[in-house]
Structures are given as structure tokens and as C-alpha cells.
Amino acid sequence: MKLASVRPVALLLSRELAITALLLLGVSLVVFVVLYLSPGDPFSLLLEGQMVTAVAREGMRQALGVPRAWYTQYLLWLGNMLQGNFGTSIRTGLPVLNEIVRVGINTLYLTIGSMLVTLLVAVPIALSSARRGTTLLNWPFTMFAYVVSALPVFWLGYIVIYIFMHTFGLFPILFRFSRDQELGWLYFLLPIFVLGIGNGTISEVVRFLREEMGRVLAEDYIRTARAKGASIWAHSFKEGFLIPITEIIASKIPFILGGAVVVEQVFNWPGMGRMAWQAAQDRDYPVIMGIAIAAAILVRFGTLLQRVVYIMVNPRSS
Numbered sequence: 001m002k003l004a005s006v007r008p009v010a011l012l013l014s015r016e017l018a019i020t021a022l023l024l025l026g027v028s029l030v031v032f033v034v035l036y037l038s039p040g041d042p043f044s045l046l047l048e049g050q051m052v053t054a055v056a057r058e059g060m061r062q063a064l065g066v067p068r069a070w071y072t073q074y075l076l077w078l079g080n081m082l083q084g085n086f087g088t089s090i091r092t093g094l095p096v097l098n099e100i101v102r103v104g105i106n107t108l109y110l111t112i113g114s115m116l117v118t119l120l121v122a123v124p125i126a127l128s129s130a131r132r133g134t135t136l137l138n139w140p141f142t143m144f145a146y147v148v149s150a151l152p153v154f155w156l157g158y159i160v161i162y163i164f165m166h167t168f169g170l171f172p173i174l175f176r177f178s179r180d181q182e183l184g185w186l187y188f189l190l191p192i193f194v195l196g197i198g199n200g201t202i203s204e205v206v207r208f209l210r211e212e213m214g215r216v217l218a219e220d221y222i223r224t225a226r227a228k229g230a231s232i233w234a235h236s237f238k239e240g241f242l243i244p245i246t247e248i249i250a251s252k253i254p255f256i257l258g259g260a261v262v263v264e265q266v267f268n269w270p271g272m273g274r275m276a277w278q279a280a281q282d283r284d285y286p287v288i289m290g291i292a293i294a295a296a297i298l299v300r301f302g303t304l305l306q307r308v309v310y311i312m313v314n315p316r317s318s
Contacts, residue, residue: 012311013304020300024293028081029074031292035285036070077289086293087286091279096290100272104294107271110192110263111256111298115249117196121145122205123245129206130213130240142206149203153259156198157266160190191267199259201252208248209241216240238313250306253299 080087086096125145128138148156216222216236225235261273268274272291279287 012307016304016307020297020304023300024296025078027296028078028289028293031289032074032077033070035288036073077286081293086290089279089287090284091282091287096286099275099287100290100294103271103275106269107257107260107264107273109188110195110260110269110271111253113189113192114195114199114256114260117193118199118201118205119245121197122202123209126206126209127213127241129210130217145206146203148197149200151198153195153198153200154262154266157191157194157263160194161266164190191263191269194267195256195259195263199252199256201248201255204252205245205248209244212244213240243310243313246306246309250302253302257295257298 077087084097086100088094089096089099092099122145125138125141129142132138134142213236216239217232222232222235226232257273260271261277263269264271264274265277272294275287276291278284279291
């Protein structure tokens with residue numbers, strides 16, 4: 001890689017990392033304040049089965065060494081977090097960071113796999129529509145993309161479970177995340193397929209990529225390349241495909257993570273979304289804070305990746 005293309009990327013990374021640090025600080029503060037102001041508290045969970053009174057909760061607070069002022073609690077949590085200590089889960093008593101890493105891998109499998117499914121369906125439809133226009137061949141596929149994008153992901157998940165359980169008898173009542181069991185690959189791929197089809201992104205990828213590729217194919221330099229007999233794909237790849245596809249993926253990461261929460265509940269998938277759902281029910285504040293930071297990092301990483309690709313394609317835009 002040439003030095004001229006490395007320097008803009010290095011400047012971009014340094015600037016974006018500083019913005020990321022401020023963003024994570026803001027996210028952590030907002031989430032902490034919302035949790036502090038929300039009804040209920042984790043001390044009632046610890047006193048489950050006992051007479052929960054204000055005196056009992058205060059005694060539990062003092063026993064755990066939790067300050068009363070919210071800003072003192074936040075500064076204490078922030079200081080520990082900067083040292084790599086995200087606290088201990090109130091429900092399980094295990095370190096939050098270890099738990100997030102353990103289930104975060106499963107969520108990455110789910111989200112990355114669903115993105116690949118979305119692209120495998122949407123990209124051929126978009127490229128065909130941009131190259132040939134609306135024809136009798138690609139029109140039904142375009143309509144299919146819009147229809148499946150309108151389906152609620154939880155409904156689609158239950159339909160898939162019903163079909164495989166009652167029609168083929170292949171799906172267990174409770175999903176067990178194990179690749180060693182018989183047909184484990186099927187149980188592994190079905191949630192990925194459901195999220196990839198039902199995350200509402202296919203139609204937007206088709207529309208956005210079709211418009212961008214169509215605009216690029218109408219440029220003068222593409223017509224010149226076509227007249228010379230050169231490869232149209234090679235000349236239009238960066239501006240017509242690479243930049244738009246990274247941009248739409250980066251913008252859709254929050255929606256895919258939101259859909260992952262639903263899919264993980266439907267399929268009993270042991271990921272961050274299911275852990276966040278359980279932590280919200282248990283008022284497990286350290287886990288909620290850790291998952292909020294992890295989700296913010298994933299979203300920010302997608303945006304940063306899109307910016308890096310854009311700068312590498314067009315260094316003068318830095």
C-alpha cells in the first residue's frame with residue numbers, strides 16, 4: 001500500500017478513535033442515568049424470598065459498598081471500567097466482561113451470518129435491476145425483497161420453527177447451541193437465515209445499491225470504458241458497489257442488533273441480546289452497562305469501517 005493512501009487512513013483513525021472515546025463516555029452516562037431513574041433496584045433481587053423493606057435494601061447496599069449518590073456510583077464504575085473491570089453480575093456472580101465475551105461470540109456469528117444472507121439475496125437483485133432495468137425476470141425478485149422486508153422477524157422465526165417441527169420433525173422445542181448434536185448445523189443456520197431475511201434490510205440494500213450503481217453506470221467514464229470494450233464491473237466496482245454496500249451495512253448495524261435480540265429469544269440463542277433481556281428483567285445493572293458499551297463499540301466499528309473504505313477509495317476526501 002502506498003504511503004499516500006496510508007496517511008489519510010492513519011489521520012482518520014486517530015480522529016475517529018478520539019470521537020469514539022467521547023461517544024462511549026456519553027453512552028455510558030446516559031444508560032447509567034436511565035437505569036438509576038428507572039423503577040426497581042437490584043437489591044430487591046438479592047433479597048428475593050425475604051421481607052424486602054427499605055431497611056433491608058439499605059443494609060444490602062452498605063454490605064456491597066455501593067455509594068448512595070448516583071454520580072459517585074458512576075465514577076466508581078467508570079474508573080473500574082477503564083481498568084478492564086466491568087463489575088460482577090448480580091444474578092450469576094460472574095465477571096461481566098467474561099460473560100459478554102462468551103456470549104458475544106455467538107452474537108457475532110448471528111449478526112455477521114445474517115448480513116451475508118442479506119447480501120446474498122439483495123446484491124444480485126440490485127445489480128440486475130441497475131444493469132437491465134425492471135424486467136419480467138427481476139421484477140418478481142424485487143417484489144420478494146420488499147415483501148420479506150415487511151415481515152416481523154419474530155413472526156418469521158415462529159413460522160420457521162412451526163414448519164420444521166410439525167412438517168419435518170427436525171426442530172427441538174428448545175434450541176440448544178451445540179454443533180455436536182445431530183443436525184446441529186441446521187439448528188445453527190436457521191436463526192441466521194431468519195435474521196438475514198427478516199431484519200428489514202433487504203429492500204433498503206436493493207433500493208440503495210440499485211440507485212447508486214445505476215448512477216455510476218450513467219457516468220461519462222463508464223460509457224467511455226464501454227466504448228473501449230473495457231470491463232464495466234472493474235470501473236464501477238469502487239464507486240458503484242464497494243462504497244454503497246459498506247455505507248448501507250454500517251447504517252443498518254443497530255437494526256440488525258435489535259433484530260438479534262428478538263431472534264435470540266425466539267430460538268433460545270445464547271447471545272448478548274438474550275443476556276440483555278434477562279439482565280433487564282433481573283435489574284442486573286452491571287450486565288446492562290457492559291452490553292450497552294459492547295453494542296456501542298460494534299456500531300461504531302461499523303461506521304469506522306465504512307469511513308476507512310471511503311478514504312482508501314478517495315484519499316482526497318479525508
